[in-house]
Amino acid sequence: MKFLINIIFLVIIFLNPLFSQQLTVQASLSKPVYYLGEEVDVAIEHINNGADVVKAKDVGYTWGVIIKDNKDTLEYLSTIQKFAAPQHDYMPAESSYWVTDLTETFAKYRLFKTASMFYFQKGSYTVEIYSRLSQGGLNHIRLSFEVIEPEGDEKTVLLEAKKILSQKNSSKAAEALLRLHEKYPNSVYSPGFLNYLESYYCYFEKNKTKSSAFSIEMVEKYSWSAYAQNHLQTALRKQLTKKDQADYLITIGENCKNQAMKKRFEIERQKILQK
Numbered sequence: 001m002k003f004l005i006n007i008i009f010l011v012i013i014f015l016n017p018l019f020s021q022q023l024t025v026q027a028s029l030s031k032p033v034y035y036l037g038e039e040v041d042v043a044i045e046h047i048n049n050g051a052d053v054v055k056a057k058d059v060g061y062t063w064g065v066i067i068k069d070n071k072d073t074l075e076y077l078s079t080i081q082k083f084a085a086p087q088h089d090y091m092p093a094e095s096s097y098w099v100t101d102l103t104e105t106f107a108k109y110r111l112f113k114t115a116s117m118f119y120f121q122k123g124s125y126t127v128e129i130y131s132r133l134s135q136g137g138l139n140h141i142r143l144s145f146e147v148i149e150p151e152g153d154e155k156t157v158l159l160e161a162k163k164i165l166s167q168k169n170s171s172k173a174a175e176a177l178l179r180l181h182e183k184y185p186n187s188v189y190s191p192g193f194l195n196y197l198e199s200y201y202c203y204f205e206k207n208k209t210k211s212s213a214f215s216i217e218m219v220e221k222y223s224w225s226a227y228a229q230n231h232l233q234t235a236l237r238k239q240l241t242k243k244d245q246a247d248y249l250i251t252i253g254e255n256c257k258n259q260a261m262k263k264r265f266e267i268e269r270q271k272i273l274q275k
Contacts, residue, residue, distance in 0.1 A: 053089050
């Protein structure tokens with residue numbers, strides 16, 4: 001059955017018309033090894049390799065990802081997603097760039113979003129990305145990563161977070177999660193905590209001040225996380241001018257240890273300057 005699903009997935013993609021390789025896709029993982037429960041982020045870049053401008057209205061693409069574990073059995077299969085066209089034309093040599101969390105993409109529940117925490121189990125994984133762009137034909141990219149048990153404080157944080165999020169009282173869970181975050185501010189799980197807290201105070205408590213504070217903390221202290229780009233606009237709105245926003249992105253990029261996110265901030269800065 002799994003084999004049949006795999007074949008159907010590929011056939012659907014191959015049935016789409018293929019065009020010249022003017023607009024292509026590249027992808028990369030932030031690192032080769034992740035802890036249990038840590039976000040597994042992949043950077044996806046679309047590049048106009050041709051000499052002609054690619055109009056935004058002509059760009060539409062579908063993509064899907066197959067993830068296999070070290071036993072080479074199909075574990076997760078994304079639904080094929082239709083992405084909206086970009087907001088501007090692709091000039092020659094221009095690219096668009098996005099970093100996405102594979103854990104969030106394939107989980108029924110977001111990491112640290114509910115008591116039903118989802119994460120890749122310990123083991124080795126192969127990510128096969130199949131995409132079709134209306135201007136670029138079929139792209140196939142293969143990436144690999146490993147998931148290991150956390151050690152020391154990180155193991156303590158993960159176990160404590162699981163207990164906290166199993167509580168039925170969401171208010172108490174949020175308070176406990178905040179205390180855990182404040183006790184271990186340098187944890188790899190901190191971005192997940194802040195993402196949870198921002199959502200909780202925004203949608204349940206209706207406290208925009210607190211939710212905005214968590215968004216800004218995410219961007220300024222955890223710019224290496226893929227979650228940071230989801231909170232970037234909140235942080236940018238606090239800057240008074242376009243120059244302030246551009247300078248802010250330079251500072252964030254300089255302090256970012258994730259090269260993919262550093263590039264993401266630079267592209268955002270260029271977009272602001274071009275407005």
